[in-house]
Amino acid sequence: MTFLAIDVGNTRLKWALYPSAKGNAVPMAQGAEFLDNIEKLSEGAWANLPAPTQMLGCIVAGDAVKRRVQEQMEIWDLAPHWVVSSAEEAGLTNGYDHPTRLGADRWVAMIGAWHRGLAQGPASPMVVVMVGTAVTVEAIDASGKFLGGIILPGHGIMLRALESGTAGLHVPTGTVREFPTNTSDALTSGGTFAIAGAVECMVKHVRTHCGTEPKCFMTGGAGWKMAPSMSVPFELAENLIFDGLLEMAARRFQGKQTASAQII
CATH class of the missing domain: 3.30.420.40 (ATPase, nucleotide binding domain)
Structure with a gap:
């Protein structure tokens, strides 16, 4: 099969x-x-x-x-x-105002991260980060409820926006530095630190809301680029969406689909 x-x-x-x-x-x-x-x-x-x-x-x-x-x-x-995001599936509850409007990739990645975390020990709060064309940063509490998340431009979109909206600014590839001393490095460092800051902010929110330190999982094609610039502990998980699809399929195709799960 x-x-x-x-x-x-x-x-x-x-x-x-x-x-x-x-x-x-x-x-x-x-x-x-x-x-x-x-x-x-x-x-x-x-x-x-x-x-x-x-x-x-x-x-x-x-x-x-x-x-x-x-x-x-x-x-x-x-x-x-x-996949269409639903109110609950595979042990996760969707706290979005309109659950079906949550991006399917975000929902599936959270399910993958949730089960990866359970395989490592007792359930705990977590922050799930996908770094791609866009960046998403999701919060989940220890009961498996998706609390909410943020979306921001990926690194490439940030740089293209600056190039198109700023006279005379061209965007070459730079290096991430603590104290950039040229425009190329300043642009690359700015985009990287913006993403890192968003993750750190969400970790702080979850820590305050749940009263304990969350696990942090990062995935996406550009996740590895962020690794050296992160100040919070995290696990780089290359295939969270595939992990989530497997967990969902195991239940859907083996007759364990919940009433809220949707297949179209």
């Missing part, structure tokens, strides 16, 4: 094929494509894969991209299922 997990972000599609939909499964194959190259999947990376029997995906890129992905999946007899 092979399981295909798909994560479609704003820039790339990432996928992994597992021997089964279980929380601790190890991928048999995995890869990534930029969204412009989706049409290459069926004749390229997916052409020689064992046919998956189950699929669950997370997408933030919109319906047009979803249709393109599903067209590539027509090489298999496979029903596509996509």
Whole structure:
């Protein structure tokens, strides 16, 4: 019963094929494509894969991209299922004002982080950070309730905004420094410290609200770039969204789906 997990972000599609939909499964194959190259999947990376029997995906890129992905999946007899955030699932409660409006990637990553934390010990508050095209910083209490989160521009968007909105400012690649002494380093350091500061602020809020130090998990394509600049302890978890999809699929496809879970 092979399981295909798909994560479609704003820039790339990432996928992994597992021997089964279980929380601790190890991928048999995995890869990534930029969204412009989706049409290459069926004749390229997916052409020689064992046919998956189950699929669950997370997408933030919109319906047009979803249709393109599903067209590539027509090489298999496979029903596509996509996550919609719900009021509760896999042990997590959604505290968003309108639960279904929470970005699916945020919801799935939190579920992945929650179960990663449980595997390490008793339940505790946590902060979950995704660093990509955009940056999200989420707060979860020890009962598994999502308290809320913040969204800010990713590093690339910050730099492009400065370049387009500031006369004569061009954005070369710089180095993160404590005391930048040139414009390139100043821009790179500013974006990095803005993200680090947002994470530190959320950790402080959770610590005050819950009365204990939260675990901090960081994921996303640019997560490793932030590592040297973080002042709070954190675990870099490369595949939190895949971890979350596995946990959700294990329940949905084995008849343990809760009433609030949605598959469309």
